[in-house]
Amino acid sequence: MSKIRVAVIGCGSIAKHRHIPEYAANQNVELAAFVDPVIERAEAYAEQYGAKAFADYEAMLSEVKPDAVSVCTPNALHAPVSIAAANAGAHVLVEKPMAVSETEAQAMIDAARSNGVYLMVGHNQRFMPPHVKAKEVLKSGVLGKVITFRTSFGHPGPEGWSVDGKESWFFRKPDAAMGAMGDLGVHKSDLIRWLLDDEVSEVASFIGTLHKTETDVDDNAVCLLRMKSGAFGSLVASWTYYKGGDNSTVLWCENGVMRIGETGGDKVVVELRNGNVDTYQVGAIATNEKQTFSGVIDAFVTSIVTQTPPSISGEEGSKSLKVILAAFESQETGKIVKL
Template sequence: MSKLKVGVIGCGSISRYRHLPEYAANNLVEITAVCDIVELRADEMAEKYGAQAYTDYEKMLAEADIEIVSVCTPNYLHAPMSIAALNAGKHVLCEKPMATSQEDALAMIEAAKASGKKLMIAHNQRFVPSHAKARELIEKGEVGKIHSFRTAFGHPGPEGWSIDGKESWFFRKEEAFIGAMGDLGVHKTDLLRYLLGEEFVEVGAFVESSAKENSTVDDNAVCVLKSESGIVGTLAASWAYGREDNSTIIYGENAVLRLEDHPEYSLVVQYRNGETVNYELGKIQSNEDGGQNSTRVIETFVDSIVNDTVPPVNGEEGMKSLNVVLAALESSETKQIVQVKK
């Protein structure tokens, strides 16, 4: 079978540390085109991966011999670039959050349906071994009825990760639209939906912009979420933590699951009868690992194309996770409990 040809739009940190190396490591694909409005960055990645460099994504879509496109650009460009790529007959892997509004997310989903091509959103938390094991235990009934949860995703901020440092688009509302909630919170809304196996219906949130100078987006948020069956819990997303915290705790009637909350064990199960089971399943990927651990996002996306299956985080899934974040922003602005859109 001939290899699937890939084009990557955006040559910043997420493509350098995640998309490009993971495509390069996959023997089912080859990187043939890269694009960035900063010519030097496009040229650098093109040379590294033996690809053609572009500074205009529309030119890349029209001219390059590609079947797959990764969209690794600022948030406000996710929808228009993904739609253009889908309309050009390409499969699309889009970074999160998939869009900056439900309307744009729906337009992406429609474009995927009309083109008959795959659309996947790069939510990587579902593929973390501890998270997959926790879902398995919940589905088997070992945890019993789930009553509550708390999850956090925080680190010192994108200036330590972004290729542009403190000048990054992450801090500009017109380009990012959402700050820590879009960068980190949306990962956790997706994870919780996956673990609990149900949707969130109501959100109450405090979303603040107090930790970063010269920033026009949120950087510190705490939300209370309620699921359709009445599970309530908290989600925190922050760019103000001194060290990364990517932990989740699920409280069930038979057991408490502690995910990524222990320095050695990626999953700790504390049963009601006093028994504790520790799992060493490998570390969760983080900004601090320099891209050493695979996210399995690329692998999963490529497999869905090769085997013609629905990507696990398709457009509909991405939109449901986005809608929880949009409801949190609305709640913070209105000081009301907000219903999550369906």
């Protein structure tokens, strides 16, 4: 079989640390093109991988005609770039949040469907070994029903992660649309939906800019979620965890508690009411400082090779996005928002 010709659109940190090296390591892939408005960034990767460099994604799509693309642009460009790529006949892997509105998300889903291509959203939390193990434990039934939960994602903010540091698009509302919630919160709305195999029915939230006053996007959010099953809990996203970053989830269940990533980030601890304690050391949750293979790229490539729709589809990405958008609506109106 001939290799899948992939174009990476947007050559910032997520492309540098995850998409590009993971495509390069996949034997089914040929990196065909790189796109970035800062053309030097695209040129550096093009030279490294024997590919073409472009400043403009539309020019790239018409000239290269890639089989698949990774959309690693600022949030506000996710929808227009993904739709253009689908219309050009390319499979699309888009970073999260997949879009900045429900309308955009639906337009992306429609474009992929009408062009007969796959649309996958890069919700990498589903692939992290502790989360995979946690879902396995939940499915085994040993803990019984989930009653309450908390899920949290916080770090010092994108200035230490983005290739542009403090000048990053992450801090500009027209480019980012949302701050910590779009960066981290949507990861957790996706994780809790997937882990619990459940949908969010109601959201209440406080979202604001508490400390990074030079930006007009949110740097903190605390949300309450009620699930369709009746379980409820909290979702926290923060860019001001300057010490002691957090990417943990705790589920309190009928028969005990499951702690995921609380200690050192690589353990799942199950404490049962009967006194039994099981600790699973299963591999790390990726952090900005400590990159591990995300699993997202391989899953996307496998979908294309086997002609199997991706599990993290546009529809899945859209459901996780709707939770975040409802949280912003709750902050604005001061009301609980029903989904």
